[in-house]
Amino acid sequence: MKMKNQLPLLALLLCILGHGLTWAASPATLAAPTGDESAAEAVPFDPFDPFDPFDDSTNDPFAGDDDAVQSVADPIVGFNRAMFAFNDKLYFWVLKPVAIGYRTVFPTPVRLGVKNFFYNLLTPVRFVNCLLQGKDEAAKGEFIRFMVNTTYGVGGLFNPAKNYPGLTPPAEDFGQTLGLYHAGNGFYIVWPLFGPSTLRDTVGSVGDWALNPLTFIKLIQVDAGELTTTTTGAAVFGLRTVNDTSFHIGDYEALKNAALDPYEAFRNAYIQNRNSRIAQ
């Protein structure tokens, strides 16, 4: 990609970061987001949730832990809502019809093979992050899984490793690694095409991108004077996205229909999901 193509993206990123940092430094962020502290009356206690800000602190064995852990700052909410709307249209107008057509043409075993192939290919990302998080068992699992699936699984198209215990560790990424070392979310960002993220997870994705073998392929092609690398990258991203979506048609719609404010529902679900994966 030429520099001039990257400039607008860079400018956008800087603008978002600038805005977010200014906001993060302002005193408003220090105030508790929840309202009246005095009357916690009638709010049931949830023993499984040490972080529930609505817990009555007299009952709460974990009182004093960080209340705000489940919430996320959203200083660029205007931009995010616009991107959410954009991604929503993209899903209904492009991704969903394409994925339905794709699903009609390619039977499940083929689509499963594509999914397995990419998952196997991205082993380095998960393996390195297991190591960075000190999860030796999981790292071993990832490594053996890769060996088994690459050989007996014909280059990762099949997943024979799934029948063995310990060979399907939870997927780790660099955002989770940063989270484990107490990097906060920063603030919420909805990227066009890529969807929900946070400042921390966006930084994490860059780290994961560097470990992605497809990135190496692109770099090699650049060395060889290939001009189509951006197209190739986009095609691979597109295939993965369509293939993944073909297994989940209807899910997005269901979650959206279940929400009064879909934007808030997805933001909250993203943060809850990430927090639970970091805690794993």
Place this chain on the structure above:
Amino acid sequence: MIAKTIASILTLVFLTVVPCMAGSTDPMETIRTPIDALMVILNDPQYKEPGTKAAQRDEIWKIVKPMFDFVEISKRTVARNWRDFSDAEKTAFTDVFAQFLANTYIDKIQGEYHNEKIVYLNQDFYSDAYAEVKTQVLRETAEIPVNYRMFKDGADLWKVYDIIVEGVSLVKNYRTQFASILKKDKPAALIQMLNEKLAQQNQRLAENG
């Protein structure tokens, strides 16, 4: 992408949902019995005929409903704002929210059921009165963790007060949404919004048979 996974999970969660057996004292059994019954209905050939979706939905709701304590769920989603609800509003809210959840998720299970299997992993007791049942929904391409948080109600029955799918708590997800509505509006406005959503849903369900 994550959001989509979560949505699928939410759907499947309801597959796992089950009513209480009277007198049962084991949280996991409290869940397992109705879920097994739900699977039977989903596989029942009589509901494969066109035009039987509504009947199937009613049948599922009958089995699933006793599993939950919807007053408890309502309280937890509304959280501190619950004290601003009048008694009538509390009842109205609980009714419409329960119906709304039922419509949303039962429709989703009906549309998406592909012989998923449920694995019951274990149950953690926090105390005599609180427990968490951990399950997994086995899908074609993934294993989705679904946890049921339960408490023992006044009648000594275990009831579900929250479902956590892939780490996402249903109650907390609604809590953020309701909180931002209740910051600006009165409880009556929230109930009104839910009623409108429910009416739209009913219309859509009626159109789809």
